[in-house]
Amino acid sequence: MKVNDLILQTVTTILSFLIITFSIYIFFAGHYTPGGGFIGGLMTSAALVLLLLAFDMKTVKTVFPINFMTVSAIGLLICVLTGVGAMFFNAPFLTHTFGYETFPILGETALATSTIFDIGVYLIVVGVAMTIIQTIGESE
Amino acid sequence: MSNLVILPILIPLLAGTILLFFPRQLHFQKWISVIALSLTTISSIVLVQTVFNNGIQTLELGGWKPPFGIVLVADMFSALLVLTGIVVSFTCILFAFKSIGEDREKHYFYAFAQFLITGVMGAFLTGDLFNLFVFFEVFLMASYALIVIGGTKIQLRETLKYVLINVISSALFVISVAYIYAVLGTLNMADLGARVAEYGQTPLLTVIAILFLVVFGLKGGIFPLYFWLPGAYKAPPYAVTALFGALLTKVGVYAIFRMFSVIFTHEPQITHQIIAVLAGITILIGAIGAVAYSDVKQIIIYNIVTAIGVIVFGVVIATEIGYAGAIYYLVHDMVIKGALFLLAGAMFTITGTNKIKEMGGLIKRHPLLGWMFFLAALALAGIPPLSGFVGKVLLTQAGLSEGHYWFVAVMLLSSLLVLYSVMKIFLNCFFREEVLTEKEEKGSIKGLVYPSVILIAISVFLGVGAEVVTPYIMQAAETLADPTAYIQAVLKE
Numbered sequence: 001m002k003v004n005d006l007i008l009q010t011v012t013t014i015l016s017f018l019i020i021t022f023s024i025y026i027f028f029a030g031h032y033t034p035g036g037g038f039i040g041g042l043m044t045s046a047a048l049v050l051l052l053l054a055f056d057m058k059t060v061k062t063v064f065p066i067n068f069m070t071v072s073a074i075g076l077l078i079c080v081l082t083g084v085g086a087m088f089f090n091a092p093f094l095t096h097t098f099g100y101e102t103f104p105i106l107g108e109t110a111l112a113t114s115t116i117f118d119i120g121v122y123l124i125v126v127g128v129a130m131t132i133i134q135t136i137g138e139s140e
Numbered sequence: 141m142s143n144l145v146i147l148p149i150l151i152p153l154l155a156g157t158i159l160l161f162f163p164r165q166l167h168f169q170k171w172i173s174v175i176a177l178s179l180t181t182i183s184s185i186v187l188v189q190t191v192f193n194n195g196i197q198t199l200e201l202g203g204w205k206p207p208f209g210i211v212l213v214a215d216m217f218s219a220l221l222v223l224t225g226i227v228v229s230f231t232c233i234l235f236a237f238k239s240i241g242e243d244r245e246k247h248y249f250y251a252f253a254q255f256l257i258t259g260v261m262g263a264f265l266t267g268d269l270f271n272l273f274v275f276f277e278v279f280l281m282a283s284y285a286l287i288v289i290g291g292t293k294i295q296l297r298e299t300l301k302y303v304l305i306n307v308i309s310s311a312l313f314v315i316s317v318a319y320i321y322a323v324l325g326t327l328n329m330a331d332l333g334a335r336v337a338e339y340g341q342t343p344l345l346t347v348i349a350i351l352f353l354v355v356f357g358l359k360g361g362i363f364p365l366y367f368w369l370p371g372a373y374k375a376p377p378y379a380v381t382a383l384f385g386a387l388l389t390k391v392g393v394y395a396i397f398r399m400f401s402v403i404f405t406h407e408p409q410i411t412h413q414i415i416a417v418l419a420g421i422t423i424l425i426g427a428i429g430a431v432a433y434s435d436v437k438q439i440i441i442y443n444i445v446t447a448i449g450v451i452v453f454g455v456v457i458a459t460e461i462g463y464a465g466a467i468y469y470l471v472h473d474m475v476i477k478g479a480l481f482l483l484a485g486a487m488f489t490i491t492g493t494n495k496i497k498e499m500g501g502l503i504k505r506h507p508l509l510g511w512m513f514f515l516a517a518l519a520l521a522g523i524p525p526l527s528g529f530v531g532k533v534l535l536t537q538a539g540l541s542e543g544h545y546w547f548v549a550v551m552l553l554s555s556l557l558v559l560y561s562v563m564k565i566f567l568n569c570f571f572r573e574e575v576l577t578e579k580e581e582k583g584s585i586k587g588l589v590y591p592s593v594i595l596i597a598i599s600v601f602l603g604v605g606a607e608v609v610t611p612y613i614m615q616a617a618e619t620l621a622d623p624t625a626y627i628q629a630v631l632k633e
Contacts, residue, residue, distance in 0.1 A: 073160035080154055086202075093146045094202045 005054065012054035019047035027122055028115075037118035041125025048130055057137060068134065072127025079120030082113060144190060145199040145212045147183035148222050148261040151176050156254030169250045170237055176254065177230045180261075184223040191219045192612060196619065196629035198267070206267070206630050207328035213267035213630055216616035217467060221264045221394060224471045227598065228386040228478040229257050231591035235482050236379035238587045239489060244290050244377075252289070256282035256383065263391045267630055269320070269327045272395065273313050276359070280306050283388060287376045298375035305368040309358035316351040323348065330630035333402040333623055341406035349404035349411045353396065360392025362452060363422040366445050370429070373441045378485025381437070385444050386478040390470060393451050400455045401463075402623040408458065416456040420550050422449030427554040430561035434496045436484045436569070439561050440477070443520065446554055447473040450535065453547055457538045463617035465534030468609075472519070472527040472602055479516045479595035480562075483509065486589055487569060492582035496565060501574030509589055510570040512596055517566055519599045521559035527602035530610075 023043035030036030051060050086095035098112035155176030162168050191197055191214055199212040214222070233253055240249055259279025266272050284306075288299040321327055323344060324335050336345060357365040369389070373381050396415075404411055426446030430439050451473065454466020484494075486509055491499050503510035515526065522528035532555065539548040602609055619625050 070161060073157060076157045076160070077154075080150070080157060084150070084154075087143050092200055092203050093143055093150070096202060 009054045012050055016047045016051055019050065020044055023047065027118065030118060031110075031112065031115070037121030038125055041122040042129065044122070045126050045129035045133075048126075049133060052133065052137065057134070068127045068130040070127070072124045072131065075120045075123025075125075075127060077120075078123065079117055082117045082120065085113070142190075142197055142199060144183065144187055145197050145214045145265060146201075148180050148187065148226065149212075149258055149265060151180045151183065152254045152257040152261065156251045156258060159251035159254060160248065163246055163248055163251075166242065166245050169245065173233055173250045173254065177226065177233060177257075180226050180257070181223075181230060184219070184226050187214055188216075188219045188223050188612065191216050192615060196626065198630055207326050207331035210271050211267040211328065211330075211630055212265045213330070213626070214265055215619045215626055215629070216612060217394075217397070217620055218264045220467065220471060220612060220616055221390070221474075222261055224474045225260055225264065225387055225390075226257065228474050228595065229253070229260075229383060231478060231482065231594050232379055232383040232386070234591040235382065235485060235588060239485060240377060240379050241290075247289055249286070249289060252282045252285045253383065255279070256286060256387070258282075260387045260391055264394060267329050269317055269329055269332065272329075273310070273317060276313065276391070277310060279388065279391070280310070283384060286380045286383070287372065290377070295375045298372050301368055302372040305358065305372075309355055312351065312358070313355045316348060316355055319348045319351065320345075328630070329398065329402055330627040333405075334627050334631065336403055336406065337627075341404060345404065346407050346410055349399070349407075350414065352399050352404075353411065353415065356392045356395045356399070357418070358392075359389070360396065360452075361389045361422075361445055361448050362418050363425050363445075363449070364418075366422065366425065366448075369445065370438060370441050373444075374437055378437075378481055378488060381441075382478050382481035382485065385441070385481050386474045389444060389448055390474055393448060393470065396452060397455055397466075397620065401458070401620045402626055405458075405623065408456075412456045412458065415452060416544070416547065419449045419453040419456065420547055422446070422452070423550050423554045424449075427557035427561075431557050434564075435494045436487065436496060436499075436565055437481075437494045439565060440480045440484055443480070443558055443561065444477060446558055447477070450532075450551055450554070453539070453544075453551075454535065456547075457535070457542050457544060458621070459538050459542060460614070460617045460621045461534055462538035462542070463620040464610075464613050465531050465536075465538055467531075467616050467620075468534060468602075468613050469528070469531030471613075472531050472599065475595050475599050475602065476516055476519050476528065479512075479592045479599065480520065482588075482592040482595065483513045483516060484565075486585045486592070487513075489583040489585050489588060490581050491576060496568045499569040499575060500572035501570070501576075503570040504574060506585065508593075509585065510566075512589065512592055513570065514566055515596050516592070516599070517559070517562035519596070519603070520562055521555050525600070525603050527599040529603055530606050 023040045026035040026043060027037060027040030083094040087093055096112060096114045098110060100108055101111055102108050155172055159169055159172055197214040200206060201210045201212065256279050259275050259282060262275035262278060263272055266275055284299065284303055287302060288295055324332055326332055326335065361369040373384055400411065423446050426442050426449060429442030430446065433439050451466050451470045454462050487502065488494060490502065493499065519526035519528050522532040535551065536548050
């Protein structure tokens with residue numbers, strides 16, 4: 001018997017966008033309010049898992065043709081390189097700095113190098129969570 | 141401020157990260173590994189020399205002053221262990237090139253090895269208790285992967301036990317850290333040492349000290365917490381066992397030295413007395429195990445246990461000479477255990493078995509392997525021109541002058557048993573009549589012997605060149621015997 005999951009799939013297409021948007025919001029909010037790279041990454045992978053539940057592995061792989069192992073490797077590289085970057089300015093490893101910039105639409109915004117580190121964390125979490133789920137899902 | 145201190149951690153971490161991108165390009169994997177390990181070796185040589193000339197080096201990560209930020213500290217003890225650790229891992233990786241097999245290599249073997257080295261180097265260099273925990277987890281995670289990679293039945297079974305034991309001991313570690321934070325309100329080791337010195341070591345702190353002893357005893361393999369070690373180290377291939385045997389237990393020993401020489405030094409009649417009894421029994425258990433088995437790998441594994449007991453006793457003696465002996469023995473033991481495992485790995489490649497009874501007459505076609513094993517066996521037992529001698533002499537001397545007569549007796553007796561156990565391998569496997577003809581040999585050992593030749597050369601140098609090495613060892617022993625230098629270097633009071 002073929003299961004009709006039209007409702008699940010329709011709702012998922014809308015919801016996954018909402019969840020990803022919220023995860024990005026939570027990621028950027030991390031400096032001043034609860035949130036940050038870890039929970040943001042986990043929520044993004046939750047959206048991807050929802051897609052995996054509603055559709056099958058192949059469909060998700062055609063939508064996101066990404067090797068998630070590489071994603072976490074890129075994240076790790078970003079994390080390490082933000083630390084190394086400080087060494088070029090003759091500061092101790094992992095020294096972070098921040099500054100204020102004025103942008104056309106956003107106005108005056110605080111930019112911190114620790115955000116780059118957090119992007120690394122975000123990518124690692126997404127990569128690792130998705131690698132685990134896909135590996136278990138694919139193994140017979 | 142010197143970023144030099146972070147290089148032995150940073151280079152393997154970067155290399156491991158890069159290796160994650162190209163798991164299939166095996167030549168690339170090997171080249172990156174070799175380049176990273178050479179760079180790390182060079183940077184740790186520079187580190188040792190800098191510490192020797194300019195005293196203790198610290199690096200305040202992110203520019204935050206201790207005790208508020210994380211601080212990396214390289215005193216001579218750490219620096220020497222970093223250098224020895226990286227040299228031994230270098231040779232293990234060289235051994236792995238020829239022996240580990242394509243299947244394992246494609247499953248991120250070299251990346252995991254780099255992460256293991258990252259964790260070990262970090263544990264040696266950190267000056268912060270929670271950071272020590274994190275680095276312990278880094279190398280334990282990598283070791284879980286290395287021990288299970290390949291997925292044979294025995295590996296799966298032993299990995300389960302190994303992971304279980306280490307998860308429990310890590311949980312205990314976190315609990316101990318929580319207790320000490322609740323009592324003293326800081327996690328920086330130097331600051332902890334200063335506060336315990338100031339307020340006195342209350343009974344509560346002594347209990348926490350013993351809890352830490354249990355944690356690091358589990359990691360390091362002290363009686364009665366060594367029970368997981370023989371099985372777990374038997375499971376993976378020789379290159380991995382050599383890496384584990386030379387590095388992992390020694391990190392537990394290093395942590396015991398740090399804890400009981402910097403922080404918990406004020407109630408030695410309780411804590412150090414317990415360590416003394418446990419170390420003595422550990423030596424005996426290891427020696428008994430080494431004599432009892434007729435399996436090459438198992439014999440060398442039990443010799444690790446013996447050596448742990450001998451080294452840990454240095455903390456009990458707690459004089460400069462005692463520490464110097466323990467450090468000398470620690471450095472020697474990392475080198476020689478690596479060499480022994482690599483030689484046994486080559487023997488396994490030839491014969492396809494670990495059983496002494498199924499080998500014989502290897503010396504006819506493999507004289508270099510045979511005589512290298514002979515030298516390693518003598519060095520392990522502590523025969524004069526080789527490296528094991530100096531450490532044991534210093535320990536004997538310090539033990540006698542401090543009145544630890546029974547320890548000296550046990551240690552010297554264990555040397556005999558250790559010598560007997562490895563000579564049993566040498567005489568039975570290399571002499572007797574030949575078991576295998578040339579055609580029956582399971583594999584070629586081309587390129588498998590020279591990593592252990594490097595290690596044995598270092599061991600000979602440690603013994604013959606004791607005059608050169610001793611100033612470094614003595615400097616390391618000085619900071620251990622007098623922790624105020626360490627505390628002042630970190631807190632800059």
